[in-house]
Amino acid sequence: MSELLVKITKTAAFHARRAQRSLRAAQWLLRQAPARRPVIVIGCSRAGTTLIYKTLSEADELGTLQRETHDFWTDLHPLGEKHWDTHGLTAADATDADRRFVSRYFYAWTGQHRWVDKNNQNGLCVDYLHALFPDAIFVYIKRSPGDNLNSLIEGWGKPEEFATWSEQVPAQVNIDGRYRQWCFFLADGWRDYLTSPIEDVCAFQYRAINAAILDARPHIASKQWVEVFYEDFIRDPVAAFRSVFNACDLAFDARLERHCAGVLGKPYNAFSEIRLDKWKDSPNRTRIERALPQVADIAARMGYAAQ
Numbered sequence: 518m519s520e521l522l523v524k525i526t527k528t529a530a531f532h533a534r535r536a537q538r539s540l541r542a543a544q545w546l547l548r549q550a551p552a553r554r555p556v557i558v559i560g561c562s563r564a565g566t567t568l569i570y571k572t573l574s575e576a577d578e579l580g581t582l583q584r585e586t587h588d589f590w591t592d593l594h595p596l597g598e599k600h601w602d603t604h605g606l607t608a609a610d611a612t613d614a615d616r617r618f619v620s621r622y623f624y625a626w627t628g629q630h631r632w633v634d635k636n637n638q639n640g641l642c643v644d645y646l647h648a649l650f651p652d653a654i655f656v657y658i659k660r661s662p663g664d665n666l667n668s669l670i671e672g673w674g675k676p677e678e679f680a681t682w683s684e685q686v687p688a689q690v691n692i693d694g695r696y697r698q699w700c701f702f703l704a705d706g707w708r709d710y711l712t713s714p715i716e717d718v719c720a721f722q723y724r725a726i727n728a729a730i731l732d733a734r735p736h737i738a739s740k741q742w743v744e745v746f747y748e749d750f751i752r753d754p755v756a757a758f759r760s761v762f763n764a765c766d767l768a769f770d771a772r773l774e775r776h777c778a779g780v781l782g783k784p785y786n787a788f789s790e791i792r793l794d795k796w797k798d799s800p801n802r803t804r805i806e807r808a809l810p811q812v813a814d815i816a817a818r819m820g821y822a823a824q
Contacts, residue, residue, distance in 0.1 A: 542625040550630055552620045555650055556765050558635035559643060560658035561726045562679070562701040563668035565747035567785045569658055570635035572758055575776055576767045580627025585636040587682055593618065596703065601687055604702045605641035605729065611648035619649065637702045640726040643733035654765050655737060657730055660747040662723060662816045666805050667796035669719035673700045692718055702726070716804035720811040727815050746820070751793055754780055 556573060560566045567585075574581035593615060594606055623632045639646065646653060672679050673696050680698035688708055690699050693715050699707070704725035710718045734742060743764040749757040758777040762769040781791050796805050 538625045541628055542621055545621045545624045549617060550620065550624075551616055552623060552632065552650055553630045554652045554654060554766075555623075555631060556633040556654050556656060556767075557639055557646055558633065558656045558658065559640040559730055560747075561640065561660065561665055561669075561723050562637045563672050564658050564660035564665050565750065566635055566658050568747075568750065568780070569656060569745075569761065570633060571785045572777060572780060573633045573656070573761070573765070573767070575773060576633070576762065576765075578629075578631060578767050580623060580629030580632035582623070582626055582632075582634070586634055587636045587638065589622070590636065590638060590642070591682065601703065603641065603705045603707075604638035605704065606645035608644040608648040610645050616649050640730045641702065641704060643730060644736060647733075647737060652741070654741045654743060656743045656745070656761060656765065657734075658745060658747055659727070659819045659821075661793075661821050662809055662812045663796040663805055664794065665723055666716065666719050666808055666812070667799050667801050669701070669722060670715055670801045670804065673715055673719070676700060704729070714804070716801070716808035717811070720808040724812050724815045727819055731815075731818055748793055751781070751791060754778065 556579060558566050558570045558573065570585075571583075573579060574583060591604070594610060596604065620630070623634075624630060640657075643655060646655075673692075676696075676698040679700040683699040686699050686703075688699075688711055690697050691712050692710070696715060696718075701722060704722065706721070706725070710721050713721075734744075743761055745757065745761060755774055755777045758773070758780075759769045762773065796802060799805070
């Protein structure tokens with residue numbers, strides 16, 4: 518009987534949430550209010566963006582889906598429309614219909630007009646997202662090239678997690694004779710790396726997305742641009758998060774301070790212990806050392822000295 522009651526309770530809760538979303542969507546149609554000052558987390562895959570997104574999701578002022586939105590944005594602008602060249606979108610791709618659809622969707626799911634969003638592709642779409650929501654705040658997470666490349670290489674070994682979207686990619690992937698599905702995101706020129714060493718593929722992705730973000734930075738008002746080093750969150754998470762919350766005009770109270778003080782003890786989607794310079798004692802060290810010159814210039818633009 519208890520198992521039956523649990524199933525009934527879960528089913529009732531599911532239908533109640535679905536009904537609530539439908540009601541909110543209907544309510545939104547009455548006013549059609551666009552999202553207000555959404556917070557959009559950007560950065561390379563495996564740069565620590567999930568840590569920052571999940572922590573920002575603790576803010577009372579922000580609605581959150583508590584999940585990444587890869588499929589949502591790709592369904593809005595299917596990859597096939599751009600011949601599978603890139604996940605990137607430009608300001609020219611932004612439409613009033615997009616703005617209404619996105620605003621309604623997030624309000625229906627969260628009940629708030631201000632929300633936080635994060636996915637791997639957002640960094641290739643800053644101009645598009647800014648055109649949709651000119652008052653959006655962008656939180657750019659930077660991670661040192663050695664550790665980011667190491668985590669990317671490890672991520673490529675988990676296609677069940679990072680390549681679920683790529684089954685229809687119209688190309689044969691054969692990287693190092695091991696990696697058969699394209700992971701994370703597509704950027705212009707990705708087909709040139711279909712048979713490259715994995716470290717070159719990851720260097721390409723690191724370079725492509727960080728360059729796209731830095732190229733978009735001059736188009737965003739300084740008060741709407743928050744740029745932080747992932748390493749600062751490792752050294753002093755409370756101070757680093759306080760700075761981000763303040764820059765986003767979000768309250769940082771005692772509850773959030775306690776949460777941030779312990780956040781590294783409950784890592785989100787980390788492959789191993791959170792610490793700096795993990796790449797130096799990684800099995801991937803030799804590969805990474807070979808790839809670092811490929812990203813030296815973009816890492817310098819990001820504020821990192823040569824490793």
